[in-house]
Each structure stands twice: as C-alpha cells, then as structure tokens.
Amino acid sequence: MPYPFWETDLGYGPLMAAIAVLHVFVSHFAIGGGLYLVVAERGARRRADLPRLAFLERLSRFFALLTLVLGALTGVAIWFVIGLLSPDGTEALIRTFVWGWAIEWTFFVVEVLAALLYYYGWRRLSPGRHMAIGWVYFAAAWLSLVVINGIVTFMLTPGAWLETGAFWDGFFNPTYWPSLVLRTGICILLGGTFAVYVAGGIPERDTRLSTVRGAGLWGLTGLLVSVVGFWMYLRVDVLSQESFREVADRLVLPGLATEYMLVATALLGAGLLITAVLLPRIQRRPVGLLLLLFALMGMGSFETYREAVRKPYVIHGYMYGNGQRKDRVEAGGEESLLERIAYRTGDDGRDLFNYSCRSCHQLEGYRAIKPFFDGTDAAYISGALAGVHVMRAPMPPFAGNAEERAVLGAWIAERVDTRPLHEIHPGVEGIELGRLVYSARCASCHAIGGYGDVRETFEDFEAEDIAEVLADNEMSEEMPRFSGDETERDALIEYILSWYEEDAPEEAPR
Ligand code: HEC
Ligand code: HEC
Missing domain, CATH: 1.20.1630 (Formate dehydrogenase/DMSO reductase fold)
Incomplete structure (x- = not known):
C-alpha cells in the first residue's frame, strides 16, 4: 500500500x-x-x-x-x-x-x-x-x-x-x-x-x-x-x-x-x-x-x-476493489496489513478501515456499514471480519492478522450503537427481538431462504442444542462466536425454533 x-x-x-x-x-x-x-x-x-x-x-x-x-x-x-x-x-x-x-x-x-x-x-x-x-x-x-x-x-x-x-x-x-x-x-x-x-x-x-x-x-x-x-x-x-x-x-x-x-x-x-x-x-x-x-x-x-x-x-x-492483490491476501492470515501501509495516520483503526473497507463503504453515508453493526459489539465485529469474504455480499478477505481484526473491530464498535437490541428497541421481545438479533448477527452470512441458508441444520434441534451451538465455535473459523447477552440469545433461539412451525413465513433473502 x-x-x-x-x-x-x-x-x-x-x-x-x-x-x-x-x-x-x-x-x-x-x-x-x-x-x-x-x-x-x-x-x-x-x-x-x-x-x-x-x-x-x-x-x-x-x-x-x-x-x-x-x-x-x-x-x-x-x-x-x-x-x-x-x-x-x-x-x-x-x-x-x-x-x-x-x-x-x-x-x-x-x-x-x-x-x-x-x-x-x-x-x-x-x-x-x-x-x-x-x-x-x-x-x-x-x-x-x-x-x-x-x-x-x-x-x-x-x-x-x-x-x-x-x-x-x-x-x-x-x-x-x-x-x-x-x-x-x-x-x-x-x-x-x-x-x-x-x-x-x-x-x-x-x-x-x-x-x-x-x-x-x-x-x-x-x-x-x-x-x-x-x-x-x-x-x-x-x-x-x-x-x-x-x-x-x-x-x-x-x-x-x-x-x-x-x-x-x-x-x-x-x-x-x-x-x-x-x-x-x-x-x-x-x-x-x-x-x-x-x-x-x-x-x-x-x-x-x-x-x-x-x-x-x-x-x-x-x-x-480496495487495492489489495488477490495473491497477497490470505483469509485468516498472519501477515500484518499495517506494516504494508506506507502512510500511517497514527490511528491504526482508521488506517485499517481505510485500506480494507473504505473504497466500498462509508461508516455512514455511501453503502453505510453502521446499520449492519448497530446492536452488536466489538467481539462480534472482530469475529465477522474473519469472515467478510464469506458474507452474502462479494467482498475481499480482510488482509490483516488477528490482532488487527481486533483493533479494527474495536474501532468500528466505538462508532456504532453497541447497546443490546432490546435497549435500542425497548418493548420489542420474543420472536420479534430474535428476528432483530438474527438480522444483526447472522443474516450477513446466512440469509433465510437464500445465500448460506441454515434452516436445514437446525431442523431437529431443541432449544438446548441451539444454545450449545451458539456457545461454542465449532462451525467455522470464519464465523463469529455468539457474543450477545442472555436476553438476546434466548430471543434468537425462540426465533430459530419458530422457523419450523406450521405457518412460518418464508423470509426474503437479505
Ligand atoms: C461472518 C460470517 C458468519 C456469521 C455472521 C455467522 N456465520 Fe454461521 N457460518 C459461517 C461459516 C463460514 C460457516 C461454515 C459454512 C460451511 O462450512 O458451509 C457457518 C456455519 C454455520 C452453521 C452450520 C453449517 C450450516 O451451513 O448449516 C450454522 C448452524 C450456523 N453457521 C449458524 C449461525 C448463526 C445462528 C449465526 C448468528 C448467531 C451465524 N451462523 C453467524 C459464517 C458465519
Ligand atoms: C470491493 C468492495 C468492498 C470492500 C472492500 C468491502 N465491502 Fe462490504 N460490501 C460490499 C458490497 C458490494 C456489499 C453489498 C451491498 C449491497 O447489498 O448492496 C457489502 C456489504 C457489506 C455488509 C453488509 C452485509 C449484509 O448484507 O448483511 C457489511 C457488514 C460489510 N459489507 C462490511 C465490510 C467491512 C467491515 C469491510 C472491510 C473489512 C468491507 N465490507 C469491505 C463491497 C465491499
């Protein structure tokens, strides 16, 4: 760079x-x-x-x-x-x-x-x-x-x-x-x-x-x-x-x-x-x-x-699109992106954002990413950075290492609304809250009825099984561990279980 x-x-x-x-x-x-x-x-x-x-x-x-x-x-x-x-x-x-x-x-x-x-x-x-x-x-x-x-x-x-x-x-x-x-x-x-x-x-x-x-x-x-x-x-x-x-x-x-x-x-x-x-x-x-x-x-x-x-x-x-050469970027790689940036501003999070995301996104404004991260937290964002390239939208892998994912995750988290979703939307609970949680924490990689659909996987799951899946991170290195609070987790589980009810609506792909 x-x-x-x-x-x-x-x-x-x-x-x-x-x-x-x-x-x-x-x-x-x-x-x-x-x-x-x-x-x-x-x-x-x-x-x-x-x-x-x-x-x-x-x-x-x-x-x-x-x-x-x-x-x-x-x-x-x-x-x-x-x-x-x-x-x-x-x-x-x-x-x-x-x-x-x-x-x-x-x-x-x-x-x-x-x-x-x-x-x-x-x-x-x-x-x-x-x-x-x-x-x-x-x-x-x-x-x-x-x-x-x-x-x-x-x-x-x-x-x-x-x-x-x-x-x-x-x-x-x-x-x-x-x-x-x-x-x-x-x-x-x-x-x-x-x-x-x-x-x-x-x-x-x-x-x-x-x-x-x-x-x-x-x-x-x-x-x-x-x-x-x-x-x-x-x-x-x-x-x-x-x-x-x-x-x-x-x-x-x-x-x-x-x-x-x-x-x-x-x-x-x-x-x-x-x-x-x-x-x-x-x-x-x-x-x-x-x-x-x-x-x-x-x-x-x-x-x-x-x-x-x-x-x-x-x-x-x-x-x-962000100027990184495909053959030099390895998803989940150990190489430092900051070391390759010749002109640094002193704010590492900002540099990482600029050289990784800014050519296609503004935080707010053009193709804003803030709305997608509102209601999540630094742990989720850093985790999601390991999997930007498997999101529904075609994006390059994050070019930095794990430490830099944490820095950028924290930097973005400081600029979005990290309150839990039930505080951002007071009064919303149960399945409706679960839908919001899913939308914030899962839908970028798993659209319902579309890209990366996971409905089949959860088909025969009970609430405890889903809780177990959310608690550990066996699925993929590219999938963030669930880091919402208990209310959000329970609402998410309730929402996932609602997919298998008789009159469950088909959701549009994200
Ligand atoms: C940043 C991307 C990302 C996010 C966000 C994400 N996942 Fe995943 N998930 C993955 C990847 C990658 C796999 C592995 C897919 C594969 O191997 O086919 C996966 C696999 C899974 C699987 C099992 C494999 C399958 O395809 O059925 C389930 C279930 C799952 N995720 C559920 C969730 C839930 C629930 C959430 C939200 C709490 C979530 N994921 C959020 C990327 C993500
Ligand atoms: C080469 C261009 C490009 C780069 C670089 C890029 N993105 Fe994207 N991103 C896109 C496009 C295109 C979309 C889809 C917008 C749409 O659906 O209209 C998108 C969508 C997203 C979404 C929403 C996904 C969803 O549908 O839920 C998030 C979150 C996101 N980007 C985060 C990032 C972050 C963080 C970075 C930097 C690490 C980044 N992007 C870098 C092109 C890019």
Missing part, C-alpha cells in the same frame, strides 16, 4: 459513477456523431442540399463543443478520480498497458485537432478536403475506442493474462470483440439520437422531417448493431461463468441494472421508431431530450451492471 489514502466525505462509488457515465456517454456520442456527420455531409453535397448542409454545420459546432469541452474535461477528471480513489488499480493499468495508453492519447489529440479543423473548415476548405478531415476525425475517435475497449474489458475478464502477464493476452481478452461490436453499435445509436435531437430544431419543415427521419433510421441501425454485440457477449458465455452469475444472484444491483437497461433500450428504440422514423412531425426538442435521457439511462445501467458483477474485484481475479 504505497499510496496515501484520500479521505473525503464523498462516497467513492457515486463520485466515480457520475463522472465516468458522463464521460462514456459523451465519448461514445463523439464517435457515432463523427460518422453521422461525414456520411450525411457526403449525401448532402451530392444533392447540393443547402439547408441540410447548414444543419450539419450547426450540428458540428454543438458536437465539437460537447466532445471537446465535456469529453476532455470528464476524461481528465476520470484520471484524477481513479488516481485518488484507486491508486493501486490505476498503477496496475498503467503498468500493464503503458503503450496502449500512449496510443490512446495520440488518437485523442488527433481527434481533437481534426474536430476543430472540421468545424472551422466548413467555408474555408474545399468539400473534398473537408470530408477527408471528417473521416480522419471519425477514424481517430473510433480507434481510441478500439484501444480503450481492450483496457476496460480487461478489468472484467483479464483471461489468459492472469497466467502470462502478456500485453496481448490482456488486451484481446475474452470479452474484447463482443464489447467492441456492442460499443460501436452504441456509438452509432447515440450519434443518431443526438442528431434527431438537434434536427428537431431545424426551422425549414421539409429539411427537418427528412433529417429527423434519416437520423432516426441511423439510430435504429446502431441499436441493431448493439443487439448483435450483446448476442456475441452471450455467446462468449463468459459472463455466465460461475463467479459472475453468483455475484449477480447475490446482489440486488445487477438485476436492477439489467431491468433498467432493457426498459431504457426498449423506450429508446420505440421512441426513435415512432417519433423520428414514423411521425417525424412530432419530433421537437423536448421529445429529443427525452430520447437522450433514455439513452443516458441505458448507458448508465449497462456500466453499472459491468461494475457490479466485477465485485469484489477492480481487476477480476487479480486485484480487489
């Missing part, structure tokens, strides 16, 4: 997501929009369609401004943010792909120059030269996708690179081609959708209708290409491999993101078909804006899904 830790009140996830989604949105549009511009310019010049050419010139201004200013700003912002949030992950990406990045940035510079020349060249360059610059623009922009796609897909499916460490194995990894086709389709789709939006404001009626319709068809073509890319993803079958499927099943987010993605894509497809291709009359700016919103929603959900199923890794199978 050679980097200092950047502590901020912002949640890491939302900060990254906000900047990245905006950047991805703009940069895909930059590619698809470039292609749309040159192809449409060629057609308009052939037909000497002056209103259309005037529209394209206007579109290219909007386009140059948006891609250059917003694209470049958010692009630089991403480097800032990933460098601060995930310095080890960023270092690994730079180290692995240093020439890839150099090529990527070269393409970006060419893209920016060509976009400027294209915009300023409408009246100053001959048509042939102008279009040639447009093609240079599009080619440079698309080639930068060709490069960055290798790096983005590498993070999800590093493939043979994990064994060989070779540049090309990491670059042309199992999801490289599906993702390239999918993203190219998205570029075309976004280019068309933006053009529909801008064209909706063309004053001349005939030009507006024909331009909107053409751009709508363009967008739908992009949608078709994306569907082919998606189908290729499914064929590669890498995302259905066990580790991804399991994560997708255990978290709520991937399923939700998939639903949003499908809904947004369907709305966008139907919207383009109806308001651009079939009834271009009704295509006005607000309608176009709505289509752009659907596109943003679809894109955001897709990227969210990709990030979610990668948990707990930042580079799958190689580095965890």
Whole structure:
C-alpha cells in the first residue's frame, strides 16, 4: 500500500459513477456523431442540399463543443478520480498497458485537432478536403475506442493474462470483440439520437422531417448493431461463468441494472421508431431530450451492471476493489496489513478501515456499514471480519492478522450503537427481538431462504442444542462466536425454533 489514502466525505462509488457515465456517454456520442456527420455531409453535397448542409454545420459546432469541452474535461477528471480513489488499480493499468495508453492519447489529440479543423473548415476548405478531415476525425475517435475497449474489458475478464502477464493476452481478452461490436453499435445509436435531437430544431419543415427521419433510421441501425454485440457477449458465455452469475444472484444491483437497461433500450428504440422514423412531425426538442435521457439511462445501467458483477474485484481475479492483490491476501492470515501501509495516520483503526473497507463503504453515508453493526459489539465485529469474504455480499478477505481484526473491530464498535437490541428497541421481545438479533448477527452470512441458508441444520434441534451451538465455535473459523447477552440469545433461539412451525413465513433473502 504505497499510496496515501484520500479521505473525503464523498462516497467513492457515486463520485466515480457520475463522472465516468458522463464521460462514456459523451465519448461514445463523439464517435457515432463523427460518422453521422461525414456520411450525411457526403449525401448532402451530392444533392447540393443547402439547408441540410447548414444543419450539419450547426450540428458540428454543438458536437465539437460537447466532445471537446465535456469529453476532455470528464476524461481528465476520470484520471484524477481513479488516481485518488484507486491508486493501486490505476498503477496496475498503467503498468500493464503503458503503450496502449500512449496510443490512446495520440488518437485523442488527433481527434481533437481534426474536430476543430472540421468545424472551422466548413467555408474555408474545399468539400473534398473537408470530408477527408471528417473521416480522419471519425477514424481517430473510433480507434481510441478500439484501444480503450481492450483496457476496460480487461478489468472484467483479464483471461489468459492472469497466467502470462502478456500485453496481448490482456488486451484481446475474452470479452474484447463482443464489447467492441456492442460499443460501436452504441456509438452509432447515440450519434443518431443526438442528431434527431438537434434536427428537431431545424426551422425549414421539409429539411427537418427528412433529417429527423434519416437520423432516426441511423439510430435504429446502431441499436441493431448493439443487439448483435450483446448476442456475441452471450455467446462468449463468459459472463455466465460461475463467479459472475453468483455475484449477480447475490446482489440486488445487477438485476436492477439489467431491468433498467432493457426498459431504457426498449423506450429508446420505440421512441426513435415512432417519433423520428414514423411521425417525424412530432419530433421537437423536448421529445429529443427525452430520447437522450433514455439513452443516458441505458448507458448508465449497462456500466453499472459491468461494475457490479466485477465485485469484489477492480481487476477480476487479480486485484480487489480496495487495492489489495488477490495473491497477497490470505483469509485468516498472519501477515500484518499495517506494516504494508506506507502512510500511517497514527490511528491504526482508521488506517485499517481505510485500506480494507473504505473504497466500498462509508461508516455512514455511501453503502453505510453502521446499520449492519448497530446492536452488536466489538467481539462480534472482530469475529465477522474473519469472515467478510464469506458474507452474502462479494467482498475481499480482510488482509490483516488477528490482532488487527481486533483493533479494527474495536474501532468500528466505538462508532456504532453497541447497546443490546432490546435497549435500542425497548418493548420489542420474543420472536420479534430474535428476528432483530438474527438480522444483526447472522443474516450477513446466512440469509433465510437464500445465500448460506441454515434452516436445514437446525431442523431437529431443541432449544438446548441451539444454545450449545451458539456457545461454542465449532462451525467455522470464519464465523463469529455468539457474543450477545442472555436476553438476546434466548430471543434468537425462540426465533430459530419458530422457523419450523406450521405457518412460518418464508423470509426474503437479505
Ligand atoms: C461472518 C460470517 C458468519 C456469521 C455472521 C455467522 N456465520 Fe454461521 N457460518 C459461517 C461459516 C463460514 C460457516 C461454515 C459454512 C460451511 O462450512 O458451509 C457457518 C456455519 C454455520 C452453521 C452450520 C453449517 C450450516 O451451513 O448449516 C450454522 C448452524 C450456523 N453457521 C449458524 C449461525 C448463526 C445462528 C449465526 C448468528 C448467531 C451465524 N451462523 C453467524 C459464517 C458465519
Ligand atoms: C470491493 C468492495 C468492498 C470492500 C472492500 C468491502 N465491502 Fe462490504 N460490501 C460490499 C458490497 C458490494 C456489499 C453489498 C451491498 C449491497 O447489498 O448492496 C457489502 C456489504 C457489506 C455488509 C453488509 C452485509 C449484509 O448484507 O448483511 C457489511 C457488514 C460489510 N459489507 C462490511 C465490510 C467491512 C467491515 C469491510 C472491510 C473489512 C468491507 N465490507 C469491505 C463491497 C465491499
């Protein structure tokens, strides 16, 4: 852990997501929009369609401004943010792909120059030269996708690179081609959708209708290409491999993101078909804006899904989200984490929290862990730290030793409500109290009717047998010993016994 830790009140996830989604949105549009511009310019010049050419010139201004200013700003912002949030992950990406990045940035510079020349060249360059610059623009922009796609897909499916460490194995990894086709389709789709939006404001009626319709068809073509890319993803079958499927099943987010993605894509497809291709009359700016919103929603959900199923890794199978290398972390290991932290604050608990949990959690706020530990105690938390990696949520093992688990457990306990649950919730008793105890002390690893279900184990147990199980720790090194008070224990036992009564309700998985 050679980097200092950047502590901020912002949640890491939302900060990254906000900047990245905006950047991805703009940069895909930059590619698809470039292609749309040159192809449409060629057609308009052939037909000497002056209103259309005037529209394209206007579109290219909007386009140059948006891609250059917003694209470049958010692009630089991403480097800032990933460098601060995930310095080890960023270092690994730079180290692995240093020439890839150099090529990527070269393409970006060419893209920016060509976009400027294209915009300023409408009246100053001959048509042939102008279009040639447009093609240079599009080619440079698309080639930068060709490069960055290798790096983005590498993070999800590093493939043979994990064994060989070779540049090309990491670059042309199992999801490289599906993702390239999918993203190219998205570029075309976004280019068309933006053009529909801008064209909706063309004053001349005939030009507006024909331009909107053409751009709508363009967008739908992009949608078709994306569907082919998606189908290729499914064929590669890498995302259905066990580790991804399991994560997708255990978290709520991937399923939700998939639903949003499908809904947004369907709305966008139907919207383009109806308001651009079939009834271009009704295509006005607000309608176009709505289509752009659907596109943003679809894109955001897709990227969210990709990030979610990668948990707990930042580079799958190689580095965890908190920057710890998988091969250097052993669950329940004896190695000290503190010794590996170069910049210590003097507060060991805080350092341990920052370097183990903080990249994904705040105590309160973003993906807060306080609510999960309220009503427990230092002994429980330290015990649970030995088993964070077997909790329902996909998390890395705690990278420190037993002593450090105790330090971090005590540090967290000082910041949560460690009163017994019957004091936190006065008046709650019996089975209801037991349910709360179970939720606080067991459910992270044993959801009822879901992940790690233990109902079968307790099936024939009497109260004394359960008490015995809770009193000693024969189950697993990764399972905390029961450390609640007697009232909580009795309520928990009562609750567990209630599972086997006739009308016991099926509980939802945590
Ligand atoms: C931090 C994670 C964690 C917590 C919290 C936890 N357990 Fe476990 N538990 C485990 C692990 C790991 C095993 C071993 C599972 C295996 O070998 O399949 C286990 C095994 C068990 C088993 C026997 C094996 C089985 O799968 O049926 C029972 C019963 C059990 N736990 C009950 C509880 C109860 C009751 C609580 C709350 C008081 C609890 N556990 C809290 C991690 C945990
Ligand atoms: C790589 C990211 C990552 C790291 C690092 C991480 N967690 Fe988590 N954690 C998650 C995710 C994702 C969830 C699930 C959130 C959800 O269900 O939406 C989660 C959930 C939890 C839960 C709730 C489990 C439940 O459902 O009952 C606890 C408790 C928790 N984490 C504690 C910790 C602690 C303590 C650390 C540090 C030792 C840590 N986490 C490190 C990603 C991480």
